Amino acid sequence: MSDSENPLDALYTEGAVTDTATLYDDWAERYEADLKSIGYAAADRCAAALAAADPGLTSPVVDLGCGTGLSGEALRAAGFAEIDGYDFSEGMLALARTKKCYRQIISTDLSQPNAVPDKGYRHAAMVGVLHHTHAPPEAISSALSLLPAGGCVVFTLNDETLRFPEYTDYIADLVKAGTVDIVSEEYGPHLPARNVGAKVIVLRKRR
Template identity: 40%
Template sequence: MSEKFLDKTYGLSTTDETRDHYDKWAASYEAEVSENGYVTPGRVADALWVKLPEPQTPILDFGCGTGLSGLALRRAGFEVIDGMDPSPEMLEGARAKAAYRALDVLDLHDPEPLAKAAYKAITAIGVLGTGAAPPATFDLLMNALGRGGMLAFSYNDHALADRHFTGKLNEWLDCGAARLLFREYGPHLPGKDMGADVYVLEKA
């Protein structure tokens, strides 16, 4: 029986620990999330397409992992997708899918890894939350967008229960720096009885 990694994810604390975890998980990642019914990539991709039905608009899939999110974005209608992920092993899986125009390793120690206003939309699918990207990543993504740019992302039940993550979202909304275009709670990993909110924000 292959080693299981999913339940260990939510106890990770440092960036290096997280990258190492995902490197080790890469080979069995898709099988494990699939057996638990992972549906969030499709939910986020479909939500973004409703707000931005532009096939040729370049999309950045931040934290793309093995490329399940890239496939979901392609199924939704997007044709120009770039991916970034801190795990080289995960990126190997993404390369095999031919869903991306370009794939790059994300340097977790670079305070500004994203070019400003390079993309009209950024996705962070299953990325922001406990055991993955920390709350400060929300600011990084929003600051990388130009005015009118969109961030499509998910918060699973763990993130929704953590005020540091929900607080980041509310900081942008409460001061009018972003506008909420879409929010819907639904399934995330049904096999773990876990749900998630899916959001689309527009930067003011």
């Protein structure tokens, strides 16, 4: 990847990304600087929303698509004590392993069935992960399957993902089926300097 190429342009252009893990492997060293320079807000917003849903800050939390660890660091700063990170980009995971916020870091592809083992997680986070080139709507159910009744999953649906009704339709079906309650849903900044927003949604598992 040349210095002038910005992977964000590809991620916000339908059909431009064919190999997501390789895109992140190539981006890993620049990822945090690139996102921070445009005001990356989603990780802090998700951590705050999850802490508001569970003021007891019950752990452990599973950080699905943890990347280099920005979401884990935000969860840790919000007060969650035990966090495990999962991702399929070895480049991103290598940097996450240098962070102090994770109990364990594991390589896995979230689009595959049973990608994450049952480790008694209380809550799940998917920050920047629900996207047509990343993880499908069904990843929400996979995350919920790891949690007990009362556990929460927090995630972003950014402007690009919101163009695809599959994600919001899937959530509506989960609510209709009585599987989850919507604890909070707020549209706000994601990458403010690029004028990109995201919904941060917290769902609580009913059964």
